[in-house]
Amino acid sequence: MINQLTHLDRLESKSVHIIREAYSNFKNLCMLWSIGKDSTVMLWLARKAFFGHVPFPLVHVDTAYKIPEMIEYRDRLAREYKLDMIYGQNEEALRDKKTFPDGDCSRIECCKRLKTEALKNTLAGTWKRYRMNKETGIYEVDSNTEPYTGVIVGVRADEEGSRSKERYFSPRDRNNDWDVGDQPPEFWNQYKTDFAPGTHVRIHPLLDWTEVDIWKYIQREGIPTVSLYYNQGDGKRYRSLGCYPCTSPIQSQASSVAEIIEELESGILSNIAERSGREQDKEDGGGLEDLRKDGYM
Amino acid sequence: MSLIKQTEKADVKQREVMNIVIVGHVDHGKSTVIGRLLADTDSLPKGKLDQVRENCRRNSKPFEYAFLLDALKDEQAQGITIDAARCFFKTKKRNYIILDAPGHIEFLKNMVTGAANAEAALLVIDAQEGIMENSTRHGYLLSMLGIKQVAVLVNKMDLVEYNQEVYEDIKKNYATFLEKVGIQATCFIPVSGFHGDNITRHSENMPWYGGDTVLDRLDLFHSAGLPVDMPFRMPVQGVYKFTQDGDYRRIVAGTVETGRIKAGDTVVFYPSGKKSKVKTIETFNAPEPDEAVPGMATGFTLEDQIYITRGEIATVSGEAPCRISRKIVTNVFWLGKHDLVKDKEYLIKIGTSKISATLIEVVKVMNASDLSNEAKDYVGRHEVAECIFDLKKDIAFDLNNENPVTGRFVIIDDYEIAGGGIIVDQVKDKYSRVRDYVVMRNLKWEKSIIGRDLRSVRYKQKPALVIITGDEASDKKELAREVEKLLFDNGEYVYFLGIGNVVYGVDADIRATQSDKSLKDPNRQEHIRRLGEVANVLLDAGMILVVTAVELTADEIDMIDTTVVPPHICVVWLGDKVTTDVKYDIKLAEGDYKKNASIIRKHLSERGVIFNPLL
Numbered sequence: 001m002i003n004q005l006t007h008l009d010r011l012e013s014k015s016v017h018i019i020r021e022a023y024s025n026f027k028n029l030c031m032l033w034s035i036g037k038d039s040t041v042m043l044w045l046a047r048k049a050f051f052g053h054v055p056f057p058l059v060h061v062d063t064a065y066k067i068p069e070m071i072e073y074r075d076r077l078a079r080e081y082k083l084d085m086i087y088g089q090n091e092e093a094l095r096d097k098k099t100f101p102d103g104d105c106s107r108i109e110c111c112k113r114l115k116t117e118a119l120k121n122t123l124a125g126t127w128k129r130y131r132m133n134k135e136t137g138i139y140e141v142d143s144n145t146e147p148y149t150g151v152i153v154g155v156r157a158d159e160e161g162s163r164s165k166e167r168y169f170s171p172r173d174r175n176n177d178w179d180v181g182d183q184p185p186e187f188w189n190q191y192k193t194d195f196a197p198g199t200h201v202r203i204h205p206l207l208d209w210t211e212v213d214i215w216k217y218i219q220r221e222g223i224p225t226v227s228l229y230y231n232q233g234d235g236k237r238y239r240s241l242g243c244y245p246c247t248s249p250i251q252s253q254a255s256s257v258a259e260i261i262e263e264l265e266s267g268i269l270s271n272i273a274e275r276s277g278r279e280q281d282k283e284d285g286g287g288l289e290d291l292r293k294d295g296y297m
Numbered sequence: 298m299s300l301i302k303q304t305e306k307a308d309v310k311q312r313e314v315m316n317i318v319i320v321g322h323v324d325h326g327k328s329t330v331i332g333r334l335l336a337d338t339d340s341l342p343k344g345k346l347d348q349v350r351e352n353c354r355r356n357s358k359p360f361e362y363a364f365l366l367d368a369l370k371d372e373q374a375q376g377i378t379i380d381a382a383r384c385f386f387k388t389k390k391r392n393y394i395i396l397d398a399p400g401h402i403e404f405l406k407n408m409v410t411g412a413a414n415a416e417a418a419l420l421v422i423d424a425q426e427g428i429m430e431n432s433t434r435h436g437y438l439l440s441m442l443g444i445k446q447v448a449v450l451v452n453k454m455d456l457v458e459y460n461q462e463v464y465e466d467i468k469k470n471y472a473t474f475l476e477k478v479g480i481q482a483t484c485f486i487p488v489s490g491f492h493g494d495n496i497t498r499h500s501e502n503m504p505w506y507g508g509d510t511v512l513d514r515l516d517l518f519h520s521a522g523l524p525v526d527m528p529f530r531m532p533v534q535g536v537y538k539f540t541q542d543g544d545y546r547r548i549v550a551g552t553v554e555t556g557r558i559k560a561g562d563t564v565v566f567y568p569s570g571k572k573s574k575v576k577t578i579e580t581f582n583a584p585e586p587d588e589a590v591p592g593m594a595t596g597f598t599l600e601d602q603i604y605i606t607r608g609e610i611a612t613v614s615g616e617a618p619c620r621i622s623r624k625i626v627t628n629v630f631w632l633g634k635h636d637l638v639k640d641k642e643y644l645i646k647i648g649t650s651k652i653s654a655t656l657i658e659v660v661k662v663m664n665a666s667d668l669s670n671e672a673k674d675y676v677g678r679h680e681v682a683e684c685i686f687d688l689k690k691d692i693a694f695d696l697n698n699e700n701p702v703t704g705r706f707v708i709i710d711d712y713e714i715a716g717g718g719i720i721v722d723q724v725k726d727k728y729s730r731v732r733d734y735v736v737m738r739n740l741k742w743e744k745s746i747i748g749r750d751l752r753s754v755r756y757k758q759k760p761a762l763v764i765i766t767g768d769e770a771s772d773k774k775e776l777a778r779e780v781e782k783l784l785f786d787n788g789e790y791v792y793f794l795g796i797g798n799v800v801y802g803v804d805a806d807i808r809a810t811q812s813d814k815s816l817k818d819p820n821r822q823e824h825i826r827r828l829g830e831v832a833n834v835l836l837d838a839g840m841i842l843v844v845t846a847v848e849l850t851a852d853e854i855d856m857i858d859t860t861v862v863p864p865h866i867c868v869v870w871l872g873d874k875v876t877t878d879v880k881y882d883i884k885l886a887e888g889d890y891k892k893n894a895s896i897i898r899k900h901l902s903e904r905g906v907i908f909n910p911l912l
């Protein structure tokens with residue numbers, strides 16, 4: 001007889017419940033998958049929720065500056081898990097070399113173009129979406145251009161300041177605007193699932209998880225992750241993954257999940273922000289609040 | 298170097314975690330108590346406290362624990378570990394998360410959001426200022442939110458010279474108040490957040506107090522035990538079937554609220570009253586669990602292919618059944634921007650069901666400060682009131698004192714959650730009797746081993762009820778016969794059933810002697826109920842059924858839908874002038890019956906009832 005649930009059990013069940021609520025309430029629903037540890041755990045939770053299936057598309061915003069291993073990993077899991085995989089990108093900015101690595105703009109501006117803009121337009125269906133053909137494994141232009149009204153996103157409250165003011169179901173209006181001060185109440189497992197035409201809702205199943213919870217869950221479930229998170233012998237690992245021109249590894253000897261958990265629990269990283277390797281954060285003093293108000297994840 | 302790290306599944310070490318919320322009137326010392334708890338349990342980043350004190354000294358302003366929390370927030374904005382909306386600290390026994398509800402005007406919304414996730418609460422009252430409006434309002438809300446463990450901290454004892462009488466006075470008055478709203482404080486503790494008396498150390502300033510410190514008290518709170526001994530309740534979130542991926546399981550999914558369930562248990566779903574046996578408890582990437590318990594997001598398969606949908610509540614046969622009604626007496630707290638008023642349509646969400654509702658009566662509005670009652674016919678922002686709601690459809694629920702989780706709901710106004718409530722009673726509505734019959738009938742139904750799905754495949758159609766109504770003069774039967782013939786010729790299994798077929802046989806005992814058809818027939822409701830029952834048998838047999846009756850009203854269609862499974866597929870009004878409030882799907886002019894019949898057939902085909910290609 002089961003008489004208690006562990007902390008991870010409770011986190012897992014709550015997230016699964018939220019993902020199922022999203023599935024029941026939004027016709028045009030998708031899940032953002034950044035290939036990082038958090039959204040990969042979230043993908044895993046979706047498979048938990050639907051007993052091995054993922055009944056909505058996964059959307060990846062490809063900045064074209066992702067570390068190549070990440071794209072390979074994405075497509076491999078997409079095939080293995082039979083995912084409905086979609087990606088979008090800012091083709092114009094990439095073609096016209098209007099990016100930070102091309103020397104055209106600041107990191108923040110580059111993020112705006114390659115991530116925020118690309119994300120907004122991919123979700124809205126105003127830019128091309130590429131969908132993996134399940135038979136051939138090749139990406140084709142997606143004929144469906146309907147906007148997504150529900151978007152599941154893997155943010156955690158402990159990551160940065162602005163995120164801790166989030167709700168599980170967080171409405172955005174027509175312009176992707178987000179009113180930090182006026183969030184609807186959420187209680188008794190009831191969430192904002194009704195919305196005015198033209199608005200959409202961000203859904204955050206991982207809000208209660210901490211970095212350590214994520215790693216413990218990866219360990220408990222045996223979830224495959226990109227090897228960039230681990231020290232490969234050079235005393236360095238990535239703690240957070242982004243575009244290679246703007247992401248740097250941290251000093252660390254941790255080469256397994258168990259060692260990462262140990263490292264996090266020892267407190268040696270407790271005065272270093274998880275995203276300290278992400279250069280764009282430093283340009284945005286507002287703890288990403290400015291970027292996020294604009295629709296950044 | 299391999300691309301993907303395949304981690305071996307392994308057990309992980311986990312500590313117990315408890316969520317607590319801290320509430321109270323503004324300036325009574327919430328931040329100070331939190332700051333103290335963090336400082337005295339060594340949960341602050343190194344040197345932080347000294348740094349903030351030093352800062353205050355340099356700017357010649359008095360030190361405040363609130364500054365400490367602000368400083369933590371600033372750091373958090375730069376991405377360093379501490380989360381201001383949730384402060385973490387740990388004792389030897391377990392980890393704590395304090396859910397702080399920031400903001401003054403928006404406090405109540407945030408407090409409700411935080412408190413609903415908490416297992417225990419600290420309620421702070423200023424010893425000098427005494428019990429204020431929000432001390433009582435928050436206490437009342439805690440009781441409605443179902444938080445049973447509340448420690449009341451009488452704070453700022455230093456300002457009243459650690460005087461026992463002041464403490465006892467507040468304790469007495471506040472305990473009396475809590476009793477009125479139906480909660481019992483776990484304990485009262487005299488403290489000084491600012492000086493640390495009785496927070497983590499026993500105070501030498503109050504030798505007269507022999508109770509626990511706040512920290513000891515926290516460790517004594519019970520981690521919410523799983524309510525496994527209550528009747529099983531699981532609101533159905535969805536019924537999943539992923540056949541396109543080659544998975545033929547049909548899984549009823551949801552999160553268990555109370556009780557437990559295992560393979561072999563007989564489940565009854567409410568409000569439909571349908572039942573079956575649990576075949577398997579389903580999971581992913583784990584061995585099949587023996588049982589599902591409260592808090593678990595789970596799913597199970599059934600022995601029979603019964604048709605159930607999101608919104609029903611799964612229960613276990615033999616345990617207390619759910620209640621079903623369309624009229625509920627509730628206690629509501631209102632957070633909406635606009636008042637809660639009569640004659641407006643709201644949505645009520647209870648469990649996973651969502652129903653339109655109207656407020657029909659405000660019994661009383663409670664004054665938060667003194668619990669006196671006001672007579673009003675609306676409920677304003679931040680008010681608490683007893684209200685009666687009328688619901689559009691049947692819902693299944695429990696009274697809040699029977700089962701808090703299935704006895705509460707939220708109210709949606711203009712797309713937003715604008716209030717919450719608990720159900721304290723139900724009122725018999727005009728369908729109560731019909732519904733009781735239906736629930737009993739479904740419970741006792743002798744099930745055939747040939748399920749609805751099998752019949753559908755064989756007959757190439759789904760069972761469906763077509764209702765043709767119109768004024769007395771219109772020739773509904775003519776149209777019904779034409780529809781019957783057209784469908785029959787196309788190979789469907791179809792049957793025409795007029796109310797007359799029922800009146801003289803099935804209804805012989807209640808048949809009125811003069812005018813059977815008159816709307817004033819005192820037994821009209823019963824005639825229609827029986828018509829529904831006969832229809833239900835034929836629908837279960839897989840038929841497409843065409844039923845006719847004079848001038849059906851919206852209520853009567855509702856009653857037929859209460860009786861039949863599945864509900865009607867289409868209502869046709871025949872004639873130019875619609876003389877009742879019925880909501881029809883198709884309105885047809887009298888005359889060309891062939892054409893009219895083909896319109897109805899087209900509708901059925903669009904609704905997915907007929908699989909045969911149209912001839």
Ligand SMILES: Nc1nc2c(ncn2[C@@H]2O[C@H](COP(=O)(O)OP(=O)(O)O)[C@@H](O)[C@H]2O)c(=O)[nH]1
Binds near residue numbers: 325361
């Ligand atoms: N003397 C004294 N002042 C206190 C005590 N607790 C809080 N205060 C003061 O009361 C004021 C309000 O406290 P704060 O914690 O910000 O209240 P909140 O609004 O409930 O968070 C501040 O000036 C505190 O320094 C106490 O135990 N003794």
